Amino acid sequence: MNVRTLCLAILNGMDSTGYEIRKLVSDGHFSHFIDASYGSIYPALNKLEQDGMVTSFEEQQDGKPNRKVYCVTDTGRLEFLNALSQPAQKDKYKSPFLLLAMCAELMHPADLKRAIDKQIVEVRAELTLIDTGVRDVDMKGADWVANYGRSCLSEGLKYLEQHRGELEKIAGTSLKKLSALTAAE
Amino acid sequence: MNVRTLCLAILNGMDSTGYEIRKLVSDGHFSHFIDASYGSIYPALNKLEQDGMVTSFEEQQDGKPNRKVYCVTDTGRLEFLNALSQPAQKDKYKSPFLLLAMCAELMHPADLKRAIDKQIVEVRAELTLIDTGVRDVDMKGADWVANYGRSCLSEGLKYLEQHRGELEKIAGTSLKKLSALTAAE
DNA sequence: TAGGCCATGTAACCGGTTACATGATTAG
DNA sequence: CTAATCATGTAACCGGTTACATGGCCTA
Secondary structure, three states: HHHHHHHHHHHHHOOEOOOHHHHHHOOOOOOOOOOOHHHHOOOHHHHHHOOOOEEEEEEEEEEEEEEEEEEEOOHHHHHHHHHHHOOOOOEEEEOOOHHHHHHHHHHOOOHHHHHHHHHHHHHHHHHHHHOOOOOOOOOOOOHHHHHHHHHHHHHHHHHHHHHHHHHHOOOOOHHHHHHHHHHOO | OHHHHHHHHHHHHHHEEEEHHHHHOOOOOOOOOOOOHHHHHHHHHHHHHOOOOOEEEEEEEEOEEEEEEEEEEEHHHHHHHHHHHHOHHHHOOOHHHOOOOOOHOOOHHHHHHHHHHHHHHHHHHHHHHHHHHOOOOOOOOHHHHHHHHHHHHHHHHHHHHHHHHHHEEEEEEEOOHHHHHHHHO
């Protein structure tokens, strides 16, 4: 999934701007399963317009800079429909935390504790974002996706809270030989 | 988390080769939360050796090409320990499936059904990989990580199976206006 | 005999991030 | 008075993938 298709997806649901799309994607209801920054969104939007997939108009606002609002064209709708009917790529989960958990035996107990605490805070924050979720997008699938996310995240959180002890017991058990080195650190 | 640190992590747990690391990362017990291909692993390994983080020796095998086995040095152990004690980046979940679920109303019901079926197959496959998991790595955190993965994945699977109907009910409901266009497709 | 596995590696390419430029307005 | 928010955009950079090269052995 490239940023082009992401923009097309959002614009298929609602007219929007580059700024708004980025907000959806980094703080809003798309943030749980996607990533994109200005540096990729704005060029993608420009390209989409060049290709006739979207049109745009400037909207004046008082006290704020103009917004450049994009709307899908029928061509854009078709391209997106076509993208939807093609087999999607596999989901990918990248977790520095789990890599670190794998290496628990090499970690200083305090570092591991801190890492688990941080992970719990982050998962809780994402759950809060889902629950207090402002309806920032008008798509019928949004609730279903939110519930799916809630299920997985709260299960993960439960596991973290109930089983962190087991991992913490492992922490540092393969660290002895390096104590001299780490002291010199 | 770059490939360099990933290699260092695995080599801290066991001596290994580029080929093996790639297998761990794309079919093995690291595949659930990380990604890397030959094109990044081999150069990373070379760089690590240049930097004195690892050493290597050629191992002859009969009937098979030589393996280049890498082992961490104390310097490498230190660099990794140091990496572990620094705050880790946030986990990232990239899901083309959820993007598509968001857009359910725009999808042909048959396409959506196919996408859900595929998702279920993939989650089941990952669960199987965890359960039938050969002990391909000797790290004490491995079981904990496996159980964490199992929890989240099986919760996701349950949700998919129990609630797919709700999503499928939405499918295609915003598609009418384009029926002419899609017919011409 | 075709294809897959073992095994190492490189070069071209590409998608995306980071960091910057610009500038008005509002909240603390 | 400072910092954040609104808002759009670009250019340099970078990490990683894709596709290729090489070659022996084993299985269908």
